[in-house]
Amino acid sequence: MAVTATAAAGAVTALGLAAAPAAAAPTATTAARPGDACTAADLGTRHPYIKTTEVSPTITHFKGWYVTEGTTGQQTVSTDTTTVISVSVGLNDTIETSFAVEALSDVKATVGLDVKLEYTSTSEESNSVTWNLTQPGYYGFYKGTKKVTGTYGSLNCNRAQQDDGSWALKWTEGPGSGSFTTFTTLEEGAVRCQDSVPADSIMARAQTLLDCGSAAAKADHPAGAVAPTAKQKPDRPAPQPAPTAGTPAEQPTATGHSTRAALDCSTEAYKIAVPGKPLSWGAPLLADDGVRLRPSSIFSAHLDNWRLCNVTEQDGVLEASLWNWGNGGCATIAEQNASTERAVLMTVPCAEDDLQRFYIYRDVPGSPKIGVQNKYTGTMMGYDRYADGEFIRQYSSGRQDGTGTFDLTGV
Secondary structure (H helix, E strand, C coil): CCEECCCCHHHHHHCCCCCCCCCCCCCCHHHCCCCCECCHHHCCEEEEEEEEEEEEEEEEEEEEEEECCCCCEEEEEECEECCCCECEECCECCCCCHHHHHHHHHHHHHHCCCECCCCCEHHHCCCEEEEEECCCEEEEEEEEEEEEEEEEEEEEEEEEECCCCCEEEEEEEEEEEEEEEEEECCEEEEEECCCCCCCCCHHHHHHHHCCCCCHHHHCCCCCEECCCCHHHCCCCCCCCCCCCCCCCCCCCCCCCCCCCCCEEECCCCEEEECCCCCEEEECCCCCCCCCEEEECCCCCCCCCCEEEEEEEEECCEEEEEEEECCCCCEEEECHHHCCCCCCEEEEECCCCCHHHEEEEEECCCCCCEEEEEECCCCCEEECCCCCCCCECEEECCECCCCCCEEEEEEC
């Protein structure tokens, strides 16, 4: 592999490992907002924050039904599906990661509604509606919900310079914005054209579907189902647009591993270690093994030494490839595991690939503490427990106990 020894001088200087660190005020990370203070333990974590929300009453099941004299009383009607709402966060509708669950919990708090916090769909609900009818007339039997949509951003803890020149740790918006959809518990009922209902309610939306001004609504019918009007026919989802350019964490583009990249690496090597403890990231010798916590010794064969390559910096956040001196590979999350929580960090031949690019969030100058985030997946690096041989893994929100914060120390 071609590796140049040219120092990325500006980036290495920007690591700022010389002055005494300043203390950062603690904050409640569960309610983090851009500009709030964070601590060094938060460097390896990530949180969503809700940017916009919209609540719209939506009818999911509907059936027009005519009731004549003598057919009043309790009726059970099988409705037709008109709109399908599925819970999703970003491009992922499985809601298996802590980041997605936290995002939906924030939505619940923001809109003040009891929304779904796990994957489900209104199509999974029974379409049967049972209602007691006391008056004859043209009814709409319905099920409906409040559909909640909007956008979210992603917050990471990083150092920021103050107006007086001092440094502090703050929550800043990082990569990983997207949109979400969820909904409240389904309501059901029956409504007539002449009923007075609250404006912009689920019942009002059902009354709109009755199409009260149409000839079908005004005509007499035999008791039972009425053929659906144009308004009552199911919504057809619009085709999905082609992916846009760019590589946000929830909509990245990855390239293959067919070519090796010539890297511009810093001359200095680093250990990525657990603060105050002897174990650090150790690259594997075997291709099918992962990066593990290992003790450093004369027998480490440089597997515990990493160089920062092709370094760029934007808004105080470094972006780099992590090249291992011992095995000559670059750190990555395997493409087939990109969406898997707790996927293991691996090393592979270096290539131009966002799976091999990492954001580095830093403590105030003088402290070596960092958090590491994969550019492609948006996830943070951490480990399940402190132990020799424990894998370094990805976590969508990082490790909230601080085990995603590491020391980047020159060797």
